[in-house]
Amino acid sequence: MTIKPEPPVRRARPALWPARLAASAAVTLVATLAVASPAWAHSRLERTDPADGSTVTAAMSTVTLTFNEMVRGQFTTVRVTGPGKVSYSEGHVQVIDNDVHQKVYPLHSGAYTVAWRAISADGHPVEGQFHFTVALPAGQEPVAGPPTGPAAAAPGTGSNRLWLWGGAAAVVVVIAVLAVALTRRRAVSGR
Ligand SMILES: [Cu+2]
Structure with missing residues (x-):
């Protein structure tokens, strides 16, 4: 067997x-x-106006970010948040060559944070933030400001x-x- x-x-x-x-x-x-x-992230922020950490002592109407290359206007946002967490950005950005311009409402004295987000020419998103201070001479505080209400979450976060x-x-x-x-x-x- x-x-x-x-x-x-x-x-x-x-x-x-x-x-x-x-x-x-x-x-x-x-x-x-x-x-x-x-x-x-290929596009790089080269400089800003106002510069990071600087103090502004006169009225200004535009925050400018200069990149190393052209960025896309679409989806590029710059949120300028000031005292009381109020957004001072007025309307959308304007992109001219390597510069991104963001109009702002009259700035009051205080600390500001600029949170930006841009889309590189090759489609890749980049983002970051910088700070500046506004210290206007006595008697020169703007009467008007931005529409009140807390700023929404910073763009891109x-x-x-x-x-x-x-x-x-x-x-x-x-x-x-x-x-x-x-x-x-x-x-x-x-x-
Ligand atoms: Cu890229």
Whole structure:
């Protein structure tokens, strides 16, 4: 009596490979986005008017940011926040060559933060902020100011990353749907 050895059980699960492939592709993509996104920032802020840390002693109507290259006007924002967290930005930015101009309401004496966000010529977002102080001579405080109300959240804070993650999530969903479709097809066709 001979005992035939059992053939090794092959637990082939071909229906799973598209899902695994898709999952690893999705993980790679998300990791790439998360790691690479800050490094894509190509446009660089070279100087500002008023300069970072400077003190302004006369009335001014425009804040100017000069970049090393032209930035896109669309989606480029400059929020000038002053005393009482009030936004002094008036209207949208105007982009002329490498300069981004932001009109401001008459500035009162106090500390100001300029939070900016720009889209590089190559489409990559960059952002940052700088500060300046307004110290007007006695009797020269403007009567009018910006419309009252607390400034909204600084532009670009988080929203840029949120957008990236949203895009990555959408890609993952699409890949997952494709993987399910592939798996179904294999199952129906009897592998
Ligand atoms: Cu870039």
